[in-house]
Amino acid sequence: MTDMTQASIATPARPRRSKRFRWSQVFDHAILCTGAFFMVFPVFLVLMTTSFEDADIVRNGLQFGFEGQMLENFEAAMFEAAGFSKAITGTRMLMNSLILGFGFAIGKIVISMMAAYAIVYFRLRFATFAFWIIFTTLLLPLEVRILPSYEAIQSLGLANTYSGLIIPLIASATGTFFFRQFFRSIPEELVEAARIDGAGPIKFFIDILVPLSRTMIAAIFIIMFVYGWNQYLWPTLITTDEGMFTLVRGIKQIVQVLSQTGAMIPEYGKALALSLIAMIPPVLIVIFFQSWFVKGLTESDK
Amino acid sequence: MAQVTLDRVRKTYPNGFEAVQPCSVEIPDGELVVLVGPSGCGKSTLLRMIAGLEDITDGALSIGTDVVNDKDPADRNIAMVFQNYALYPHMSVAKNMGYGLKNRGASKAEIDAKVQEAARILNLGDYLDRRPSQLSGGQRQRVAMGRAIVRDPELFLFDEPLSNLDAKLRNQMRIEIRALQQRLGVTSVYVTHDQVEAMTMADRIIVLNAGRVEQIGTPTEIYERPASTFVAGFMGAPPMNLMTAALVSGQLQVGGETKLPLTPPAVATDEVLVGYRPEDVRLGGDGSVVLDVQIIEELGANRLLHGQLGGQAFSISIGKDEQAQVGPQPITLPQDRVHFFHPERGTRL
Structure with a gap:
């Protein structure tokens, strides 16, 4: 996204001073190319390395060459049962991660939108107070309250379930804050027009507020999906069953398991393939929602 | 169609500020009454009380034969045109106009027919699929009018509907609104700070100053026999x-x-x-x-x-x-x- 904005700033032509303009363009592109190179290079290196055998990787480290093992490594990463109990495959981990990512993002959006709706539109006695209480939870991230959270989830019998994985994470002060600010910028007359048009609180929320917020929803969805996808600490704590592993924590697990093929070597090829797979969904989400994001920004007016 | 009666209607805000002093007026069926006054005189508050968007502190407001003090805006059978139009930005013109009917459980065919009819009256036929952001100011104003008329309300409320338009369009829309109101014969309350609008559109004018009714009368009465120096200074340019x-x-x-x-x-x-x-x-x-x-x-x-x-x-x-x-x-x-x-x-x- 940063690359795109920079590129669009660099494009407008200044026809009269064409020479200087060309130099600045060269300079801009040099910066862009360097940045892109630094970002893509490690990924490329990993991709090439997945074509080697584990033994090769242990001996020579990451390498640029190309051997015939790439397909086999990806296939093993995706479909071969792994772990101590042989209960998990790459596809299963991918699915777990997707459930966590979507559940996390959608849950956060639903909860924070409803909270913001209540705070902004209803004459609650302590609305402002409630908002600041919610806001101060920013000071209490999961890491601080990890023991009580674990205790609560455990005693509810939600350990090793998707609900246990997602629910403790979906309360979001940031989301509530962004939606609150957005709702406050919606003109009061729109609310009044809807009241006269006979739209009750629920209809107003669904028919008017949600469609108007689609830009915000897309933006928060991107951020929250990636955030949820990258969760490591909480899934590590709450899921002991290997069938519940997410990609992000599963990769490490696989490296720890030693290769079965003769020598006792960690399965680096498979791990690298998995880490590449783990990158794809967040990238797709960003690319997909980016077009929405821009569309929402340019088309909607309040 | 209905007559509207305000019986000592009053508004005091919780902080003690008296926005509207007791106001009694009877608006006969089909009349267009203009509330006029400078900023902060309480004219919008009075209108919003009639609409039900603002609580009435004291007094009785009746539309038709019913006292509607405690009724929801949606149940008062009114329609309101706002200063900034307040169109739903994400809905097409047709959906904007039909939304109130939809919420009242009208059938799709009925909504379609009424929207088409309103669009014909307001020359909006070609724009039904557009979004409000794709329309000019005057067209948006018409959509807001259309949203009001599709519902066949007993009472139209206008809250400075022309102040966002340029001078030429304002003159044109002024005549259009007046003509439409006379044709439909719907009782209307129109708020403006523009004395020209008040003079030209009103059957009767209510001049407000600092929450108090200064004078109620026809435009000619107001102009020829102003009841106070305030009215004399405010009306006429x-x-x-x-x-x-x-x-x-x-x-x-x-x-x-x-x-x-x-x-x-x-x-x-x-x-x-x-x-x-x-x-x-x-x-x-x-x-x-x-x-x-x-x-x-x-x-x-x-x-x-x-x-x-x-x-x-x-x-x-x-x-x-x-x-x-x-x-x-x-x-x-x-x-x-x-x-x-x-x-x-x-x-x-």
């Missing part, structure tokens, strides 16, 4: 001239020397406020009253002469064919066009 005149032995005097050839009203005060509409004063005369003209404003259809009469500001309006120069000019003050007001209370004498 340029505003009415108001001079403080001393009553010296049955003679009105301005600035100590100029005697006004007028019969004074029978009052016990030694001063009165003398009011004249600029167009009621004629240029020329016997020289007993002289206006010291300082500035001449050319308006095309007429000219405004601004100057001093007995040391007080005074303006007159003359036809485009009359000649005028800067400097002292004799003027005539006709007895039958004078307005007298109480010097302290500002009420008409």
Whole structure:
């Protein structure tokens, strides 16, 4: 996204001073190319390395060459049962991660939108107070309250379930804050027009507020999906069953398991393939929602 | 269609500010009443109380035969046009107009028919699939009107609907709204701060000042017989001239020397406020009253002469064919066009 904005700033032509303009363009592109190179290079290196055998990787480290093992490594990463109990495959981990990512993002959006709706539109006695209480939870991230959270989830019998994985994470002060600010910028007359048009609180929320917020929803969805996808600490704590592993924590697990093929070597090829797979969904989400994001920004007016 | 009755309707905010003092008025069926006044006079508050968007502190409001104080806006069978139109930005024109009907459980065919009919009346037929952001200001205004008329309400409420339009469009829409209201025969309450809109559109005008009703009357009554100096100054452009005149032995005097050839009203005060509409004063005369003209404003259809009469500001309006120069000019003050007001209370004498 940063690359795109920079590129669009660099494009407008200044026809009269064409020479200087060309130099600045060269300079801009040099910066862009360097940045892109630094970002893509490690990924490329990993991709090439997945074509080697584990033994090769242990001996020579990451390498640029190309051997015939790439397909086999990806296939093993995706479909071969792994772990101590042989209960998990790459596809299963991918699915777990997707459930966590979507559940996390959608849950956060639903909860924070409803909270913001209540705070902004209803004459609650302590609305402002409630908002600041919610806001101060920013000071209490999961890491601080990890023991009580674990205790609560455990005693509810939600350990090793998707609900246990997602629910403790979906309360979001940031989301509530962004939606609150957005709702406050919606003109009061729109609310009044809807009241006269006979739209009750629920209809107003669904028919008017949600469609108007689609830009915000897309933006928060991107951020929250990636955030949820990258969760490591909480899934590590709450899921002991290997069938519940997410990609992000599963990769490490696989490296720890030693290769079965003769020598006792960690399965680096498979791990690298998995880490590449783990990158794809967040990238797709960003690319997909980016077009929405821009569309929402340019088309909607309040 | 319904008549609207306000019986000592009052609004006091929790902080003690009295936005609208007790106001009683009866609006007969089909009448267009304009609430006019400067910013902060309580005209919008009064309208919003009629709409149900603001609680009524005291008094009774009836639409038709029912007292509707405690009814929801949606149940009052009203429609409102807002200053910024308040169209739903994400809905097409047709959906915007049909939303109220949809919420009332009308069938799709019925909504379609009514929206089509409204679009035909308002010349919006080609725009039904567009979004509000793709329309011009005047078109958005029409959509807002359309949203009001599809519902067949008993009462239209307009909250400064034309103030976001440019001058030319405003004149045009003013006539359109008036024509539409007369054709549909729906009782209407129209809020504006523009006295031209008030004069041209109203069957009756309610002039508000600082939460108080100053005068209720037809445009002609308001203009010809303003009940107070506030009404006199607010309605009419340029505003009415108001001079403080001393009553010296049955003679009105301005600035100590100029005697006004007028019969004074029978009052016990030694001063009165003398009011004249600029167009009621004629240029020329016997020289007993002289206006010291300082500035001449050319308006095309007429000219405004601004100057001093007995040391007080005074303006007159003359036809485009009359000649005028800067400097002292004799003027005539006709007895039958004078307005007298109480010097302290500002009420008409």
